[in-house]
Amino acid sequence: LRQEVETLKTKVKETFPGTTKFLLAGYGTAGFTARSGEDPFFDASFNALFLFKMTDRLFFEGEMELEFEDEETTINLEVAQAAYLLNDYMTIGVGRFLNPMDFFVERQHMNWVNKLPDKPLAVYDGLLPESELGGQLRGVIPIGPTKLEYVGFVANAPGLITTTDDFSELGMLDFDNDANFGGHVAVGGRVGFIPIPQLEIGYGIQRSKVGPRDHAVENILQSVDFNYVSDSPFLKGLINFRAQWGWSHVGDFVYDPDGSQGFGPLEFNNNRNGGYVELAYRPTHIDNDYIKNFEGVFRYDRLNQLHTPVGFDEQRWSIGLNYWVTPSAVLKLAYEFDDKNGGARNQDAFLMQAAVGF
Template sequence: MKRFLTFAIAVASTISLTAQNTQRDSINNPNNQVNTAQRILNGNINTKGVTVGGYGELTYNRKDQNNAELDVQRLVLLFGYKFDDRTQFITEIEFEHVKEVFVEQAFLQYSISDNVNLRAGLMLVPMGIVNEYHEPTTFNGVERPSIDGSIVPTTWREIGFGLSGKYNEASLRYQLYAFNGFVSSTSDGNGNITGGKIGGSSGLRGGRQKGAKSTMNNLNFSGKLDYYGLPGLRLGLSGYFGRTQSPGDVEDIAGADVGISMIGLDARYAYQRFTARGQFIHGSLSDTEAYNNATGSKLGSALQGYYLEAAYNLLPQNKKQQLFGFVRYEDYDTHASVDGSLTKDLSYDRQEWTLGLSYKIAPGAVVKGDYQFKNNAVVGGSTVNQLNFGVGVWF
């Protein structure tokens, strides 16, 4: 709760200081921010047929006392097809580290009206900021925030169906979906649990099914409201509720699955050359003691984290190019609380500072560099320093 209050006070202070002047933003207004799927859905609205796009990242990472790692981290191809005025299909094919191939999105949308859309397929779970807005030109830093890897397991997508749309009279965008959930345990096919898929420092990340022969015995629900009624400001409230999935031969055994309730709050603000964003995520997990006993995992009963970021464009506003200097602080813990005999692992309670530059040389093209200081709550633990450079594109 103390961390949440710190987050809320910092965000409120930033907004109150910067919102005193209500001139129109001259940089990416959060009211109009779109992600890959939204861009394609909006872009081919008057043209029947195929729309093509893509994004990609090349990165350089070097930790203290280690050789540098260079990587084509991801290259993504995007395709949209408009069948008629109401029906569109979106798919996103991702190549990671040159050799791994994933389908990140593949869903059909049918528009009942201008403000109500039905969706079904492989979709992003709307939680926080980066899970939906992860194109490299939409965030500062070579790497995505760490909380969006361990707490929100970006990129988090599952198969489901639901509604999306806007209610302009209230300045609200809404999403409401039913999904299959994380897979939590493995079995030998003879009614015996053989291991766990979630837990430890990476939290729920190992349980993502990503639409690949996903198992399902529990329905999960997810929703998000975005408020865009104030100039330059977007506020988000996310929720995810349900239980994890388990193989059919062990689904009735205690410890095969756990309950999940996750809440997220996020804020983005842009005014002239200044931008700020912040995010708070809390996940409460039930039945973790039985799960850990059955699987040998180290799953906490609560996952929690937040980050705060501020950035300033160092170039004049009348320039097409932008050079953002930024600083971000993160605090996240996959053992925010534990049940039973499990002891908190203090190395899972982590803090990070990231300082860097994002040079947007053209719309859709960015060169980035930053330096990170990574700590945890282990007494006497050392700070890990990391230097990062990257090139990103989105078209």
């Protein structure tokens, strides 16, 4: 009887005002880009993140992006996920969530976190999807003084681009396959090992079939990442070293089999890879209130796709200087040296960005 009374008290208490919690967070960005061969332009965007705690175990997360482009405002649903805490080591989530196998997308893509005004090649809006629509199971397992992060997920598979006005897109993946044309399911996950608090090494994979149901081919996406952050008294500052590389494999497929599109039949597989290496240093131990807020950044990123319909590889060297106004507000300047082969035009760029997280 006592247990029943306590249970009833708990249920009644949960109906009282103030037992749920709501948090509005997000970030805003304004930027300028001057890229060789293109008209310079300003841009702005705003991301609103809604966090709702309904009970000690049940949560909801939503993120909406508002961006001004092509003379109009676009609204995108980035995240819409309900999560339930099963125990201290396991959480289940369903809905639309950031791609768990891509470290940069899940943890570094936010403009006030990303060290440079633009995103690296391949790992963002390139070889790997930005988000998944499905369900995930994730958690952290302590192993002595170390930790092992894990996540597994099932989601809609990407679509395969088999007809397009742009021949270079042939054989690429359509990650916005919300209606799941083809009826395929993607299965994937990531494990991250944290031997010391400053270091994490991870590996992610996603496998699925793509293409028409009766002519489906295999798609394998893989990613490895290395992330080291250290506050070094010897170097009198904060060191950030990050690297990530991704691979995309699409099996042999016959495009335009009857020749109606004017280029087939054409059979090929689509294998691409790329990633980035980034080093940042901020002299946080310098006894000067202005100098300690500056941060130097260097990034090398690359996308290998010469032997695909795109027809060229691209690599970039980026040098940046940031000034941290507050811990979540930063001003960025960067210059990007671009190099393409295969006869494609190089496009160096000057970039500026102001980003504020809240």
